[in-house]
Amino acid sequence: MAFEGLADRLQGTIKKITGKGKVSEQDVKEMTREVRLALLEADVNFKVVKQLIARIKERAVGQEVMESLTPGQQVIKVVKDELTNLMGGEQSKIAVADRPPTVIMMVGLQGAGKTTTTGKLANHLRKKHNRNPLLVACDIYRPAAIKQLETLGTQLDMPVFSLGTEANPVDITKQAIAKAKEDHNDYVIIDTAGRLHVDENLMEELQQIKADVKPDEIFLVVDSMTGQDAVNVAESFNEQLDITGVVLTKLDGDTRGGAALSIKAVTDKPIKFAGMGEKLDQLEAFHPERMASRILGMGDVLSLIEKAQTNVDEKQAKELEEKMRTMSFTFDDFLEQMGQVRQMGPLDDLMAMIPGANKMKGLKNAQLDESQLTEVEAIIQSMTKKERQDPAIINGSRRKRIAKGSGTSVAAVNRLLKQFSEMKKMMKQMTNMQKGKKGKGGFKFPFM
């Protein structure tokens, strides 16, 4: 029961008020109780939850139930709007210094993702802004921290500045900036050691670096799985360093990520980027609205849709959507899709973004291994044209023939056929959700 989304939680209360014209105070009270629990389970800080609930109550009581929305949707909308407001608009801009180099300093707790994000940001600056960054290895404490950054530098083919583990971090940064000027690097990204916000000595080290090099940006890197303590961490780093922005990492996981709300609430600094994987191109602009639905347990449908949009050709996508909806999707389409799906990134990343995908029957055990794709391809290629168009005709003897032709087993063929039909069902659901959005605003989930 642990990770029910808000929509699930509200179900009971919603049933009671369906058909009423107004949301009464008692309704709101019951619902805000559920909202409170949902937010707490999502790791939003206790105090932040309290403030939010007060505002939500104020806004929700006495509202007319809008025609286009069910009362449940309406409450979720109010909650989601509040959450989105709190988190502010999208802000993935990075400062540019009047005189180069622009200096960015990465700070945060141990293991949050600073070094990896340093590499990702450098990659982002080069790819999106045509910049030429220098990476600086200032973590003299953690074993092989310098080596880690150097490896990333090699992977990116970018310079990394280090003075080994004996030099002090203030000297390292000073010399690095001089070197950047010499070599015409327009950005300098400083990777610092992980430290506890309560470690006075190490926090002072950061203050010294800051005083000395006056960075244009100080990014606090925070693990999105962080619990209630996120407020203390963020507050403390912000008080001592006056950070300029936040990067939230490991959002490719299944955490609700309530820490995002807490951090924004206590620091009022923008969350600029989201880390979406371990690879250096897996950094995205942070989307407050999506984060709001995620915290509420509504899945990251938008991310998925956007991802599909950037990778799938517009016209093809239209055709596909039509096919999905009418269920006329065939194995030929499937084969063609597999090529495009592969370009979209690892399959389980995609699956993780579909709300409830892990609960869906048949999908739970779906083989998402990339190597399985090759097997799938072989099986489809062993089907006749007719079989691909109309899988229903594939009987026992056809299955045997296909298994033989593809060098697989009848069990493998059966599995694929079953998954294919599950997939068609799911596609239909997904396209309906997309449609719902375009139409009235707000997703139409079956339970709302």
Add this chain to the structure above:
Amino acid sequence: MGFMDKLKQRFKQDEETKEVSEKYQEGMTKTRNTFSGKINDLIARYRKVDEDFFEELEEVLITADVGVSTVMDLVEELKMEVKRQKIKDSSEIKDVISEKLVEIYYGEEDKSIQHLQLDGEGLQVILVVGVNGAGKTTSIGKLAHQLKADGKNVILAAGDTFRAGAIEQLEVWGERANVPVIKHSEGSDPAAVIYDGIKAAQSRQADVLICDTAGRLQNKVNLMNELAKVKRVIEREIPGAPHEVLLVLDATTGQNALTQARTFSEATDVTGIVLTKLDGTAKGGIVLAIRNELQIPVKFVGLGEGIDDLRKFDADAFVYGLFADLGINEEKEEGE
């Protein structure tokens, strides 16, 4: 005699336990400050045990990451206990709270499985798993050092072939703990490294092989399958192995830690938890949630980045650490 007195007496008894509890207290200063400090404050402000009192207690527990459902259960039980014992005054409830907490920490289980089970015949294998950045590699370094100090012959296998610098990081820990590290190059098959680790450990007649693995988020099906495969390789080579599968959890993690514990257990039959970074967090409440909802014992806690900063988990010491403030206050009251 009150519950805290009993605990205190137990700690006065032997010096070794005392040392352990001091280390806990030192490592958990912040934990204690907020947690029991808040409970003290609560008790001071509320003379009476009423609904408001329980509501605030709920808050204190939730801010310690105990988790909503565990908190609800706990508060419900406390309410019943208060009714049963006819407690009215808030000072009397202190004992009841700490007793309930210890109850959750211990559960019903056999206390012996709270520590590593490495007494079998032949090579003992420990597989270490967990999400990215939790503290796996560091904990392996610390553990190797401890086992070595106990006279064991230890070998490490660098099963994280993915993350930049991961192999070198384990090598540094190998040097610090003075134990050999078996490695392949970056990007190679982790199962092959572990296989070689087993062969090397067998031929060198090592007592313990500790296998590092790459960090992975539990919702990545591919990566979890890869981990299950590594475990199968170990099982195939040595019947009964791995003898321990340790899940490393970052103590600052919120409710996701429960999902981590569940999913990693499904993939690899976790036998124990290493709770790291307890020196930094103001919490530790996640231990309560894990103990309440899953049957996996916490075996070690990480209290810093140094080689000596790994401690056996001791529920008594842990609770004593949490409640040391309460103890001190009691003494003051007695002196007045």
